[in-house]
Amino acid sequence: MDGLITFLGENGFTVEQQETIATQFHRHELKKGSQFLQEGQISQQLGFVEKGLFQYFCNRNGDEITSYTAGPGDFLISLTSFLKQQPARExxxxxxxxxxxxxxxxxxxQLRQTIPPFEVxxxxxxxxxxxxxEDSRFNLLTLTAEQRYQKLLEEEPxxxxxxxxxxxxxxxxxxxxxxxxIRGQIR
Structure with missing residues (x-):
């Protein structure tokens, strides 16, 4: 929980607000291969990653298409599913x-309604x-595979x-x- 409390503090919440918000979060341990959310389910929770690495993917014709990864300090959410209460696409x-x-x-x-800074x-x-x-979509459409890899090297080594x-x-x-x-050419 320390990572979550630190994150809230860095985002301007008072100590009292941090404690109120933190009490609404519950710890979950997931083993490698476990799912936080299954494609087709309606997302009922938002997660904050304290430890570990997560893959966002969808199955298309038997192939896993990875769209995103999340690690410590990131949030886990299927945005459309959580916000609109629709089945997750990933x-x-x-x-x-x-x-x-x-x-x-x-x-x-409830936190959005009761703690004004939480809404902000x-x-x-x-x-x-x-x-x-938008950045990801733009890069996929306008950069070559080599340029996307180079950007990944620079921004998220x-x-x-x-x-x-x-x-x-x-x-x-x-x-x-x-x-x-590509990796062989760029090294």
């Missing part, structure tokens, strides 16, 4: 043994998520150590074989 799975602090949607909504914080998180999604090659390839929109060639 699965969120633990790639390592993990610890997540999760809050149920009804408690999340919520809007900020949404804006960050939207910007991240830790992913290259932590995320298996097949998931990185999927995120970059290439096959694992193509990613291996």
């Amino acid at each position: 699965t969120i799975r633990a790639l390592t043994d993990s610890v997540v602090w999760a809050i149920h949607k009804r408690n999340f909504d 914080f919520y809007v900020g998180v949404l804006e960050d998520q939207i910007a991240c999604i 830790n992913l290259l150590q932590e995320v298996p090659l097949q998931y990185l390839a999927s995120i970059l929109g290439v096959t694992p074989r193509h990613l291996s060639r």
